[in-house]
Every structure is written in C-alpha cells, then in structure tokens.
Amino acid sequence: MGLARVWSVALYGVDGIAVEIEADVGAGQPRTHLLGLPDAALHESKERVKAAVRNSDEEWPQQRIVLGLSPANLPKGGSSYDLAIACATLAAAGKVPADRLATTVLLGELALDGRVRPIRGVLPSLLAARRAGLHAAIVPVDSLPEAALVDGVTLHGANTLAEALAWLRGGDITLQSPPPAPDPPAPPVPDLADVVGQPEARWALEVAAAGAHHLCLTGPPGTGKTMLAERLPGLLPPLTRQESLAVTAVHSVAGVLSSDYPLVATPPFVNVHHTTSIAALIGGGSGMAKPGAASKAHKGVLFLDEACEFGQKTIDTLRTALEEGEVRIPRRDGIARYPARFQLILATNPCPCAPPKEIDCICTITARRRYQAKLSGPLLDRVDLRVRMRATTAMSNAEAAPPEPTALVRARVLKARQRAATRWSSHGHTWPSNSQVPGPSLRREFALPRTTTALLDKALAIGALTGRGADRCLRVAWTLADLAEVDRPTQDHVAAALQFRERRAP
Secondary structure (H helix, E strand, O other): OEEEEEEEEEEEOOEEEEEEEEEEEEOOOOEEEEEOOEOHHHHHHHHHHHHHHHOOOOOOOOOEEEEEEEOOOOOEOOOOOHHHHHHHHHHHOOOOOOHHHOOEEEOOEEOOOOEEEOOOOHHHHHHHHHHOOOOEEEEEHHHHHHHOOOOOOEEEEEOEHHHHHHHHOOOOOOOEOOOOOOOOOOOOOOOHHHOOOOHHHHHHHHHHHHHOOOEEEEOOOOOOHHHHHHHOHHHOOOOOHHHHHHHHHHHHHHOOOOOOOOOOOOOOEEEEOOOOOHHHHHEEOOOOOEEOHHHHOOOOEEEEOOHHHOOHHHHHOOHHHHHHOEEEEEEOOEEEEEEOOOEEEEEEOOOOOOOOOHHHOOOOHHHHHHHHOOOOHHHHOOOOEEEEOOOOOOOOOOOOOOOOOHHHHHHHHHHHHHHHHHHHHHOOOOOOOHHHOOHHHHHOOOOOOOOOOHHHHHHHHOOOOOHHHHHHHHHHHHHHHHHOOOOOOOHHHHHHHHHHHHOOOO
16 A cells, blocks of 8 residues: 655646646445546556556556646546556556655656557646646657657656656666657648749738738739648748747647758748638537647648638637737637637639639629628728739730749848847847737837828728728838838838728728
8 A cells, every 4th residue: 555646747738837747545345436637538548558557567566546646637548648647657656766756757658558558748748847847758669759859858758658667766768768859851832933924913912921921912823822822931031939839739739740850940831721610620529629720820820721711719819819929719728729810811702703804704793792801891901911812814924024932032031020120129129020019018118200101190080990900001001111121111112002902901
C-alpha cells in the first residue's frame, strides 16, 4: 500500500496546465476509481492501462486504486494520460521507485500490448510543463521531433511501457534521445509571373502583402483569382522562431503536423471550400473544441474561394477573429482559445451565372443582389482592399513588359515591412505590420494633417465610410507610403486607399 505522484498536462486550446496525478493503492475490493472530471476517453484509459501493464509482464495491483487528477475542478480528457496513470499506479504499489517521477512529465497513449502511441499537442504540453518547472519528459518516440522544438526540457522517447518502467527503475536501458532537427525543405512557391494581366489585382496583392491587409477579389471565372491568392504566401516574410512555435502548436493540437519536419517555418495557406461548416471554419466539436481553418491559418493566409457561396452565418463567424486575431469557443468543458491572426483573401464571382463576359449575364437584379448580400456589410467593412477583376482578352501581349516575378515583388514587400517595423519600434511599439496598428494611435500619436485626410472626412460626413473603415484606410495609406519609400502618407496615398474601399466587392 502506498501513494505516488506523477505529472501530465491538460490542454485547453493551445494553453496547457500541469496536472498532478496521485495514485493511492490500499486495502479494499479490487477496483479502480478515477477522479478529477475525466471524460469518456479518459474513463476508458483504466482498461487500456490494465491491459498494457499485464502485457508488459507487470502485475496490476489487486487492491483498491484511487487515481486523483488535480486540479480536480478542471475537466480533463483524451488518452494522453495513459502512460502517467500506469507509472503512478505501479509506483504507488511499490513496483517502481518514484524518485525520477517528481520532476518528469509523462505523455503518451498506451496500446493494449504496451506500446506507447503518439498523441496530439506534444509541443504546447511541454511548453506548459516547462512553465510549471518540470525539466524532464517521457514522450512517444514518434513525437520526439516535435518535442525537440522545446528548449530547456530533457527528453526521453519510449517505444513501450516496459522501456519507460526500466528507465524509472534505473536500469541499464537508455531511452531514445531526440534526433538532430533537420531543416525543413523550402515549400514550392508558385510564381507571380504566371498570372496573365490583371495589373490592378497584382498591385493590390503587393499592398496586401506589405501591410498584412485583407483582400477581396471579384471577377468572372478564369481571371486568376485563385492563382493570385495562392501566390500571396510567397510574398510574405518568413516566420520568426516565436511565430513558428505558435503556428506549430495549433497544428499539433489539430493533428496535422508532419512527423519528419514538425516545425512550421513558412506562412501557412489554408484553402476553405464553400461547403465548410462553422465548426470546421472557426473550430468546434464536443467537449473541448478543436481548432478550425481560421486558427490553422494563423500567421498565414485564409483563402475563401467562391465566397458568396458560403452561408452568411458561416462566413460572418470570422468577424470577431478578423478584429481580435483570436478565436474563443465556449463549451461545457471550458473556453478554448486559439490564435487566428491571418490574412483573409475572398474570391467571388459577380453573380450566380458567372459568364466569362458580364454582358452575357442572365441573372435578374434581385438574384444578383441576393447573391452579393452573402458578403455582409460588417464583414466587408473589415476587408481593406477590394478589387474588381476583368476578363482576360489576350493570352499574351508582345508589346507589354513581362510580368514581374515573385522574387522582385517580395523584395519590395520585405523592404516596406522593414520600414514599418522600424517606424513603430522607434516609438516603442511592437506592431509587426501596419494592419495591426490601433486606430486611436493612428489618430493621435501618428495623426496626419487635416489637408491629407480631407477625403476621409468627406466620406465620413456623407456616410460613405464608417469609423472602422476610416481607420483601415489610414493603415492602407501608411502601407502605400512604405512601398513608395516616403516618411508619411500624402493626400494621394489616402485617396488611393479610399478608392480601394469604394470598389464594392461584388
């Protein structure tokens, strides 16, 4: 009879909380009690763990076993506690010493034959364990590449429960160490030179990349809307180490990480189909909500093709994320918070029939208005750039200059982003792009002369622009100034920013 304590981690969104698992083995009828608000999957772990222990040539205690997961008032779920429960029970029964368990976090699902299976969320779990002062961890061998992204934690990879128990007993066995982290290969980047014509849309894409602005492309089928959207990630700067870890943590919880190259080093591109549900778009599910497409696109691009085909209620769920850069999903088991600081690219046809030439449209005015109304005013008010694309009239033009490649445009984008970052940091701010500068700061600390913003004042006076729209126009004007390599926006820059917004998306 005895008491033992081990550590695991509970995830709430991408936030982790260290969980202390106490095991008490004492007199009484042979039965296992699991306390601490476990869900159905965690309740089933009792039988998985028993079978794994027996099939690892160990003896399961034939006594009364009480397992308490603390904090007891926080709901817990999933199969990641299996390894910790097995080791805690055997330590309480005196089968293994508890010396190494005091500062070691254990993560892993157990198969019935004792194999340690990989789990989701290893990266955010280890980050939470490190914050809690735990500096060693036993994880599944398959999860070692992901676990190695966390500095300051001594990692041990176990293939089986028997290996983990032998290590706890201090035997000669050595658990696996993380392999050297390979550099992820550079993903193929489609070249902007492939897009035929559309100079206005190409310029809008460059402005969107330089200031991290949202963009809406409207035009007939086959004009290059999807091609332009797919080329935006190639114009964006690479992710910083902190940004890469934040994106990787979301992808880890979602279960979409590559086992060979777990670190997400480039801005993600997420293409969402118009039949996508609300839960798939912003996150959801029973119990603790899982991340959706909006969070998977964090620090990257969320592309909604055929945007007017989405249900209005579905697409309007993005409004809060566009403003706050975060998705909060309340559920019975708690509130899941996922980062969602993405660039939104909308692409839509002007009408349901969508002929190559608009003159051939057979839709009634009512049908066009109903179709266009799928993009609500509040949503479009959060989109900085709106471009109307025209049908392509020629596949080539010998007299025109060749289209600029991605490398050339990207150089201008990176230079403009550096100008913006230097400007904001010189005033003590950490805004990474113009799109994230708060409106009050633009109007007070970085206020432009009245003569420069006269057009905005006029648009506000006649009701053609909202207060939010005016702030977004100012942000676009600053981006245009950065691309032009001037210190402050001029009246022309403000006029160009306003013109981008005055183009109705459909």
